[in-house]
């Protein structure tokens with residue numbers, strides 16, 4: 010037995026089924042699945058620039074006959090939805106399995122959408138493992154399912170599956186059946202003439218899947234009292250077992266399509282029937298649509314966020330065991346940009362400029378938090394560039410503060426580049442800052458086209474951001490060291506003084522977590538207590554409560570010298 | 586019946602490694618185990634919590650208010666924050682390390698008043714984790730001191746702990762980590778709050 014995370018187990022399952030091609034874009038809580046797959050023998054695994062590309066690589070590999078593995082986080086499936094819906098028409102050649110990891114509770118995401126809806130909307134089967142052993146076994150079986158029914162299969166996990174380690178008997182690798190490639194335009198060329206018959210194939214397949222799911226062993230009834238019946242899946246199943254040990258439970262291992270007849274039989278066998286799920290009404294609505302009467306829990310369950318056994322007990326009127334009340338004087342501990350983070354001064358200077366900042370997703374989203382507090386909007390990956398264009402258009406005829414889009418290197422590759430192409434094409438104005446810290450830092454420092462590192466360390470090359478931008482006809486392109494306050498200030502000033510033209514500034518300096526090099530730390534010698542250094546939000550700088558004077562925590566300081574440039578009194582010096 | 590241990594601290598303190606060693610020890614001793622980590626923001630100084638649940642049978646992988654048999658905190662403020670997780674009569678083990686969050690560093694919030702006193706009133710055993718680790722020869726091994734303290738409560742043989750510590754810490758640091766573990770175990774055996 011090994012303790013594997015759900016992500017590692019899913020990778021192991023894909024490998025055991027003989028998957029040879031893996032494609033993904035990172036995103037919490039899915040990232041480690043492709044990282045684990047990449048370390049297994051005899052596979053190709055790579056980061057793609059975004060999830061749509063990753064799924065399309067998977068569809069191509071499947072068409073060519075390989076078993077393919079694709080993974081992403083829930084919002085990644087929004088990006089990959091286009092190929093998903095039509096791959097559900099073409100079907101597969103080699104099995105195609107995609108992990109989509111949801112984040113109820115939004116530990117590290119911008120929303121908590123439920124991926125079940127995609128399975129139902131695209132008519133692709135979805136499996137919900139409830140621990141790592143199931144995650145491995147279901148993923149391995151999903152390949153056979155994918156080939157038998159000629160359809161991509163989704164594995165749906167959540168944080169508590171992907172990031173929970175449970176014991177697993179790691180599966181051995183099997184040799185999958187051969188699926189040699191044969192040209193078949195009627196199956197793979199989805200223009201109307203061919204898509205119409207494939208749509209009929211899809212509808213027939215739905216019928217076949219509905220018949221299969223009635224006997225699928227992944228749907229299980231755990232018999233308990235007939236007084237209470239619960240329908241649930243995934244991590245919630247584990248919470249239900251703990252909170253309601255006497256209840257009869259219908260555990261859905263397959264959440265699309267639903268086993269209608271078995272659910273009706275189950276419902277008839279219990280006096281009251283509940284559907285328990287996280288941050289969604291997908292299962293509730295789908296079960297109710299079968300004509301099954303779903304009861305409301307005596308007290309309501311939360312409509313958002315994660316569940317746990319305590320919340321389920323509370324919904325059934327059981328008070329929480331005695332415990333200490335939360336203290337109201339505990340200061341929050343939000344994450345912060347690291348000491349020496351190359352993103353810091355860009356935000357400091359943008360706030361001095363009083364710019365309207367369209368932000369994006371990555372470590373630099375932390376620039377929205379105090380004391381930098383320098384972001385007006387952040388919606389989804391790539392949106393900084395396109396939203397800045399929208400701001401510029403709407404504010405054009407009015408006097409307005411400079412509009413600046415701020416985007417990381419990985420996010421620029423993901424979708425910012427196509428936004429910039431669009432702004433350039435439409436002759437939009439404004440300033441775009443590409444924060445090129447040479448990595449995809451937020452999700453754990455993965456490779457991307459601009460740092461030229463690949464998942465399995467295959468040779469690549471660093472793509473040239475300035476060159477690409479210049480090739481769009483954008484004339485005002487500069488490269489600036491973001492740790493040089495004067496350079497950052499003057500570059501932003503120059504770029505934002507011309508509102509009609511489009512300027513791009515590439516702020517280039519590696520993330521401090523890449524090499525973790527430290528220089529001599531700084532210390533504050535003759536502080537006047539002006540507090541400017543504290544406005545940088547560096548975790549290494551503090552203020553003595555009694556004197557109001559600043560100090561530097563020399564263990565935390567990495568010697569970047571950002572703060573020293575802001576001290577008018579030259580009181581911050583390298584410690585000798 | 587399962588045992589629920591709730592570990593908390595700040596990114597970089599080694600809570601996740603400690604949770605992993607605990608889980609591997611339980612597995613080695615024939616228990617079913619689940620370890621659930623929330624570490625999304627850990628590298629950026631955010632709070633880190635890990636639930637370790639083990640027993641003959643384990644269903645849910647998380648604790649809730651009043652559920653944890655043991656809360657072990659690697660930092661004082663995080664101990665106060667997570668105190669509600671502790672069940673009545675449960676064990677509370679807290680490192681004496683204080684890591685100030687940004688709002689405290691910059692003077693926007695004070696350190697909660699009488700932090701240590703309040704934790705002790707809740708039954709905490711305060712462990713001088715860093716000082717003990719330094720004494721044992723590795724300032725970075727305070728997580729192993731905490732784990733050692735925890736081990737004094739749990740019914741796993743010392744040998745099983747030593748084996749898993751050796752297997753999961755970096756090879757060059759095995760000895761220092763074991764020394765730190767033993768020091769934490771001895772400290773708790775002597776000073777641990779009697780319940």
Ligand SMILES: Cc1ncc(C[n+]2csc(CCOP(=O)(O)OP(=O)(O)O)c2C)c(N)n1
Pocket residue numbers: 034035036037082084085088118119370371372373390416417418419420421446448449450451452
């Ligand atoms: C569609 C989508 N895919 C993936 C993610 C997960 N994600 C959030 S930030 C990020 C990487 C950001 O990297 P970069 O833009 O280079 O900024 P850095 O964190 O390095 O500052 C990723 C992959 C997401 N939020 N949305």
